[in-house]
Amino acid sequence: xxxxxxxxxxxxxxxxxxxxxxxxxxxxxxxxxxxxxxxxxxxxxxxxxxxxxxxxxxxxxxxxxxxxxxxxxxxxxxxxxxxxxxxxxxxxxxxxxxxxxxxxxxxxxxxxxxxxxxxxxxxxxxxxxxxxxxxxxxxxxxxxxxxxxxxxxxxxxxxxxxxxxxxxxxxxxxxxxxxxxxxxxxxxxxxx
Numbered sequence: 001x002x003x004x005x006x007x008x009x010x011x012x013x014x015x016x017x018x019x020x021x022x023x024x025x026x027x028x029x030x031x032x033x034x035x036x037x038x039x040x041x042x043x044x045x046x047x048x049x050x051x052x053x054x055x056x057x058x059x060x061x062x063x064x065x066x067x068x069x070x071x072x073x074x075x076x077x078x079x080x081x082x083x084x085x086x087x088x089x090x091x092x093x094x095x096x097x098x099x100x101x102x103x104x105x106x107x108x109x110x111x112x113x114x115x116x117x118x119x120x121x122x123x124x125x126x127x128x129x130x131x132x133x134x135x136x137x138x139x140x141x142x143x144x145x146x147x148x149x150x151x152x153x154x155x156x157x158x159x160x161x162x163x164x165x166x167x168x169x170x171x172x173x174x175x176x177x178x179x180x181x182x183x184x185x186x187x188x189x190x191x192x
Contacts, residue, residue: 004087004115005156011042012153015086015116017079018107020049023099025092025121027051028145030058033068035146040153041067044082048073088152089116094140095123104129112168117160119148132164 006012020026026045033043045055045068052072059070071082089111093100100123108126111118118134120126127136137148152159170176 004117005160006087011040012088012156013086014041014043014088014090014119014149015046015082015111016043016090016092017046017083017110018105020045020047020051020055022051023094023097024049024105025094025140025145026055028094028140028142029090029092030055031142032146032149033064035143036149037153041149043068044071044086045069046071046074046079046082083110083114083116086116087156088149089118090149091118091120091123091126091134092145093121093123093126095121096140097123100124108134112165117152117156117163119145119152121145131167132162133167135159135163 016026016029018024026047026049029043029045045059055070058064059068071078074082089107091105091108091111093105104124105120105126108118108120108130112130112133118130120130120134120136121140122136122138126134135148135152137144
């Protein structure tokens with residue numbers, strides 16, 4: 001896949017999709033927004049969850065008009081359009097939440113498979129699994145997340161060049177996943 005790059009002088013389009021809850025860090029993302037520059041970015045938020053009403057209320061502030069759009073849960077074709085418009089996927093999952101010890105945010109694979117740059121926390125062993133395919137931030141603070149987003153806004157190409165996206169095709173493409181699954185199924189005695 002060819003990476004998606006913003007038009008020269010255009011906004012970097014970020015996407016947060018998934019559960020709107022504390023564990024997945026949507027509240028951390030909202031707290032990061034005031035730390036971002038006034039221009040050069042746009043954010044789409046999709047999904048639903050216990051913090052959905054809080055997200056909607058937060059985004060009623062006039063500061064976010066035209067900068068952040070909350071889509072709620074979308075049907076597949078509408079989600080595909082939002083995904084196609086983005087350049088950067090966000091995974092803000094909290095490492096401190098115990099669920100992060102036993103889950104992996106599958107949205108990271110979705111983002112990578114369509115050519116998005118990914119900004120991610122280090123929760124759920126994302127770094128061990130994806131290696132240098134993602135741009136990671138340290139800590140669970142709005143400033144840390146905003147710092148990573150700002151680095152991408154200001155230096156998209158430089159950040160992109162530091163990533164190793166070869167892991168996507170080698171490991172997480174549908175073809176590579178099929179090979180891995182067939183090997184796994186063979187080890188448990190299932191043959192096709």
